[in-house]
Structures are given as C-alpha cells and as structure tokens.
Amino acid sequence: MEILIIGAGAMGGLFGAMLGPFAQVRLCTTNAEHALAINRDGLLLTGMDGALRRVPVTALTDPAQSDRPADLILVCTKARSTEAAAQTARQLLAEDGLTLTLQNGLGNLERIAAVVGPARAAAGITAQAATLLGPGRVRHAGVGPTVLAAAPGQSGQSGQGGKIAAVAELFNRASVETRIAEDGEALLWSKLIVNVGINALTALLRAANGALAQVPECERLMAQAVAEAVAVGQALGVNLGPEDQLDRVRQVCTLTAANRSSMLQDILRGRPTEIDVINGAVVAKGREVGVAAPVNALLTQLIQALEATASQRI
Ligand code: PAF
Secondary structure, eight states: OEEEEEOOSHHHHHHHHHHGGGSEEEEEOSOHHHHHHHHHHOEEEEOTTSOEEEEOOEEESSGGGOOSOEEEEEEOSOGGGHHHHHHHHHHHEEEEEEEEEOOSSSSHHHHHHHHHOGGGEEEEEEOOEEEEEETTEEEEEEOOOEEEEEOTTOTTSTTHHHHHHHHHHHHHHTTOOEEEOSOHHHHHHHHHHHHHHHHHHHHHHTOOTHHHHHOHHHHHHHHHHHHHHHHHHHHTTOOOOSSOHHHHHHHHHHHTTTOOOHHHHHHHTTOOOSGGGTHHHHHHHHHHHTOOOHHHHHHHHHHHHHHHTGGGOO
C-alpha cells in the first residue's frame, strides 16, 4: 500500500516508523531539517523497550515532489493546518484512495471531506503516544488502541467499509492495535471529551495528565468540563453509549499519567494551541443547541490569554 503521512510530528513520525516495514511510506513535512535527516538516515524510532530501530522512509517538503498517488493518506497535522493538508490530499490521493484523520478536535473530518469528497474521507482516533526527540528521531511513549470509522453516512457507501478494513488489517500487522467502530461521529466525540477534560487543564496547571485524576481540586474542574461536553453531545444527538464519560477520561489520565498533553507541549513551546477545536468547539456547538458551557468558555479564554502573553511570561 502507498501511504502518505501529512504532518511528521510525534504521531506522524510514530505511524511512519511503525508502518514503514509493511508499506511504501512517505512523510510530508514543512520542517526541512527533519526531512533532510529522514531522507539521509531514515526514521530513528526508540521503541517502548528502549531499542533503537532505523526505518527507511522518504520525506517530502513539497507535495509537488511526489511522483505517484497514495492509496492512504494519514492526516496527522495540528487542526490549524487541516485545510492545507486537505488540499495536499486532493492532489496526491489515488482516485479510489482514502484520507484518514488522526487529529485532535472537532471539524477536521468535515473539512477534509469537503475537499477530497466524503467517500474518500474517514475518521480515526488513537491512544498511541509518541515524542519527537529531534530531526528524524521519534520515541514510542505509550501503547493504546487505534479506532477507525467511516465518515457519517458513508459506511455502506462507495466501498469505504472495505478500504477501512484493509487499513485496519495493515495497522494490526504493523503492531498498531486497531479496531473498527460503526459510528464515526460518536468516535470523534469520544476523543473530543478526553481532550476537553485533559488538554486545557494540564496546559494551565503545567502538570502531567496523571495530576488531574490524583488531585481532587483538579478532578472537580475536569468533571465540570466533561459534563458540559457530554450535555452538548447528547443535545446534538451523538450516541455516547452507556459508559460513564468521566470515568473514561479518568482512566486515560491514569494510563497516560506521565504524559505532557499536546496542549501543554504547545504552551511550553510558545506555539498556538488547538483550544478552538476542543473546548472552544464545545462552546460553539452548545450555542447551536442552546446548551451553555461556561466552564469550557472560561478554559478557552484562559488558554487564549496564555497564548497571547507567551512572550511576557515571568
Ligand atoms: O492531546 C493529547 O495529548 C492526547 O490526545 C491525550 C489523549 C490527551 C493524551 O495526552
């Protein structure tokens, strides 16, 4: 299978390194130094066991450098780059190919589907964890399930189910434990609720994920943010199932206790965060269905203020 990964950060790099021995993998990145190291030395993956593996893959810094279409495009960029990634996907995706978003936040799937066509867009979430160590170097930081689903309304259409099954089969062969879910919207909301509970709070508190489940003062805030997101999702008719959502978020905190969330990493690097597509999206969707989300609104404003004062930190 010809795979193109757009966004070669920690997650894109990890998927590139894991899939590299099982498919033809190319990574598309705007980071020229990273691309140079990958093309010279391959991706250097430090596995969960500490062993170092060199995986020969190719990196492109410009989609125009591609000489062949991709059967599968994985979008692993930040949400602010989704539009650009979708345009690249439109250029480089095979006629019968599939674009799979593994990004955080709401709205990515819709934006990709609008550009490549709904029949060629699918949803994914992953609990794998990775850290970018430097140009061409990635560390596998945690193992967890990956779940794929057809875009809403597409499961029975255009052979999308068969393509998703082939992708899941390849991922499993490459030791990326993967299953398929029926409801793409519910899948994306299940990940959104985790990010709503964890990301902004860890970024504001400068704490690793585990603190939110261990410290009652933190857990109370997490519970309020999660309860609002659940109320908004339910008002929109998203089928969140019988599972207690706060318990699920607590479990993720425990399983990823030592992780620095992606939003904390963005704040520590002085980069813009994905707040608008996470807590901000809960507020915006809540407005559409008349459900107030004041805790998420406050978290959104606090993170926006943190971003805006990055150069004034004491
Ligand atoms: O964005 C993140 O950091 C991750 O999605 C998660 C699951 C919160 C773990 O850190």
